[in-house]
Amino acid sequence: MSDGLRIRLDRTLCDGFGICAKHAPEYFSLDDWGYASLIGDGTVAEKDRDAVMRALLDCPVHAIIAVGTSRPSDDGTAHPDARPEATEPEPRNDSDAVAEFVR
Template sequence: MRVIPTTLKVAVDATKCDGYGICFDVCPSVFTSDEWGYASTVGDGTVPEEDHDKAIRAISLCPEQAIREIT
């Protein structure tokens, strides 16, 4: 059976982020911090396939629920 890869994209809502840093600690290939310590995505938020689990974990661990999947 052939598995068709899915694309996962994420976005950070800057108005909700309080700069805890959990997301870029868990998944640094997708999330980074600005000069004030608030999260943003690397590039356009596309998650490499090998990091899907880490990105989903970062979403679930965000205390402010500032990260969401883009569909």
């Protein structure tokens, strides 16, 4: 089962093309200059997913961003968007490098 789509809008990127509001008017409103605002909290109903994804993909400046959720899947496994924790590299002993160089 899917966790559902969540989006956010980076208004600093929006260039006022208005495409998003054309595709998904329930999720995007335009101000007097054509700049978009997100309606609601970014949670996308499954029935609106295609329209919102179309808005996301057609935005010329990529101002609409799909946000992954951190909830685990229903089966208890990690969400597919989850990334493993970055691991710290092993501390390097500079004398090892010198010893390698000298050999």
